[in-house]
Amino acid sequence: MAVCRVYTTQSLNSTSSISTSTKTNLDFHQKHVVFYSTSGKRSSKRGSSSTTTVITCSAGDSQTVVIGLAADSGCGKSTFMRRLTSVFGGAAEPPRGGNPDSNTVISDTTTVICLDDYHSLDRTGRKEKGVTALDPRANNFDLMYEQVKSIKDGIAVEKPIYNHVTGLLDPPELIKPPKIFVIEGLHPLYDERVRDLLDFSIYLDISNEVKFAWKIQRDMAERGHSLESIKASIEARKPDFDAYIDPQKQYADAVIEVLPTLLIPDDNEGKVLRVRLIMKEGVKYFNPVYLFDEGSTISWIPCGRKLTCSYPGIKFSYGPDTYFGDEVSVLEMDGQFDRLDELIYVESHLSSISTKFYGEVTQQMLKHADFPGSNNGTGLFQTIIGLKIRELYEQLVTSKVRAPVEAKA
Numbered sequence: 126m127a128v129c130r131v132y133t134t135q136s137l138n139s140t141s142s143i144s145t146s147t148k149t150n151l152d153f154h155q156k157h158v159v160f161y162s163t164s165g166k167r168s169s170k171r172g173s174s175s176t177t178t179v180i181t182c183s184a185g186d187s188q189t190v191v192i193g194l195a196a197d198s199g200c201g202k203s204t205f206m207r208r209l210t211s212v213f214g215g216a217a218e219p220p221r222g223g224n225p226d227s228n229t230v231i232s233d234t235t236t237v238i239c240l241d242d243y244h245s246l247d248r249t250g251r252k253e254k255g256v257t258a259l260d261p262r263a264n265n266f267d268l269m270y271e272q273v274k275s276i277k278d279g280i281a282v283e284k285p286i287y288n289h290v291t292g293l294l295d296p297p298e299l300i301k302p303p304k305i306f307v308i309e310g311l312h313p314l315y316d317e318r319v320r321d322l323l324d325f326s327i328y329l330d331i332s333n334e335v336k337f338a339w340k341i342q343r344d345m346a347e348r349g350h351s352l353e354s355i356k357a358s359i360e361a362r363k364p365d366f367d368a369y370i371d372p373q374k375q376y377a378d379a380v381i382e383v384l385p386t387l388l389i390p391d392d393n394e395g396k397v398l399r400v401r402l403i404m405k406e407g408v409k410y411f412n413p414v415y416l417f418d419e420g421s422t423i424s425w426i427p428c429g430r431k432l433t434c435s436y437p438g439i440k441f442s443y444g445p446d447t448y449f450g451d452e453v454s455v456l457e458m459d460g461q462f463d464r465l466d467e468l469i470y471v472e473s474h475l476s477s478i479s480t481k482f483y484g485e486v487t488q489q490m491l492k493h494a495d496f497p498g499s500n501n502g503t504g505l506f507q508t509i510i511g512l513k514i515r516e517l518y519e520q521l522v523t524s525k526v527r528a529p530v531e532a533k534a
């Protein structure tokens with residue numbers, strides 16, 4: 126039996142609204158049928174209005190795994206996504222022939238959407254109402270929930286697009302259910318209904334000092350912003366970041382925390398990083414990585430004959446802990462690698478890293494040696510989480526395939 130959803134999109138000036146209803150037993154047999162009946166004019170220009178009705182159906186046999194990646198802007202989400210899609214193979218590109226300013230990235234197996242597309246207020250609308258994009262009032266969580274649920278149910282959706290170039294809400298784009306659907310952005314863990322749809326979630330927790338250093342590097346060097354304007358933008362976002370973004374980390378299955386190094390006393394350069402991978406215990410299909418001996422508390426300096434280290438060296442730590450009242454395992458790396466090919470030495474001492482062959486972590490890291498963070502724990506832990514997501518996907522799919530067979534027996 127097909128399950129169909131009917132979307133009616135209306136946009137007027139700086140706001141947009143999409144209403145949905147679900148219908149079963151409709152006589153649609155194809156998997157992702159999309160019917161458009163458009164009344165009014167579809168347009169991205171301010172001051173115009175448009176109405177679009179879209180019906181999408183699913184045959185009900187989908188196996189989409191949904192992953193949430195939360196972080197503030199400029200905290201490495203895109204870099205992480207490039208590492209993740211690379212683990213699954215194939216190139217990741219924006220939708221072909223679509224809006225050139227689309228925020229979506231698609232590969233053979235994964236579709237990554239940016240939750241900025243659920244801003245309900247455009248740039249002018251936010252300014253008029255005096256709210257930031259981090260404020261839940263500037264975002265449409267009902268639609269986010271409806272559409273993530275549809276994709277999980279195997280139903281294609283017409284997702285809005287927030288255009289970062291113009292600051293306007295553009296006409297929607299068609300998103301078909303992929304094998305792995307990643308929702309990345311400011312609020313993937315904010316709304317309980319959306320949170321409950323996630324098969325796995327990650328929060329990138331970048332400390333203020335490091336965030337500032339990265340922002341300067343990108344926005345000054347690549348975007349021509351002044352130091353004062355970067356400082357002002359970080360300060361202006363801080364109250365809403367503290368109120369709405371940061372608290373989401375308590376819900377994440379894995380948190381990658383990035384802090385200044387402890388190896389250099391009073392370091393304020395922000396180049397050498399202490400990175401902590403905080404992994405919740407008891408998450409289905411996710412077994413935390415460990416160093417040497419599962420559950421023990423370990424401190425390890427790998428520098429010496431097999432790993433070349435210059436000042437200030439490298440220190441790993443591992444052990445059990447609690448995080449927001451939950452039991453977790455924490456793997457920490459402070460310092461940076463001099464020679465990435467020697468990472469194999471470290472990899473061989475890590476267990477439960479979900480590789481398919483010896484040295485796969487090192488291979489992935491070498492493949493993307495030019496990505497930011499490849500010489501430290503950010504790149505290492507993002508790569509490992511990518512491999513864990515691949516394993517989780519494979520186990521989830523296997524369990525779904527087995528379930529009906531077992532039920533019959």
Ligand SMILES: Nc1ncnc2c1ncn2[C@@H]1O[C@H](COP(=O)(O)OP(=O)(O)OP(=O)(O)O)[C@@H](O)[C@H]1O
Pocket residue numbers: 196197198199200201202203204205339340342343497498499503504
């Ligand atoms: N691991 C890292 N080490 C050093 N710098 C990094 C790291 N990750 C990201 N950066 C810096 O931060 C910038 C932003 O990274 P990226 O584009 O991946 O973040 P984002 O969260 O997707 O940003 P936005 O939401 O603004 O698009 C990069 O250009 C780089 O300068």
Ligand SMILES: O=C(CO)[C@H](O)[C@H](O)COP(=O)(O)O
Pocket residue numbers: 198241248258259288289290292311
């Ligand atoms: O926090 C952000 C997430 O990327 C952006 O600032 C937000 O989406 C608003 O975008 P813009 O600044 O382009 O209007």
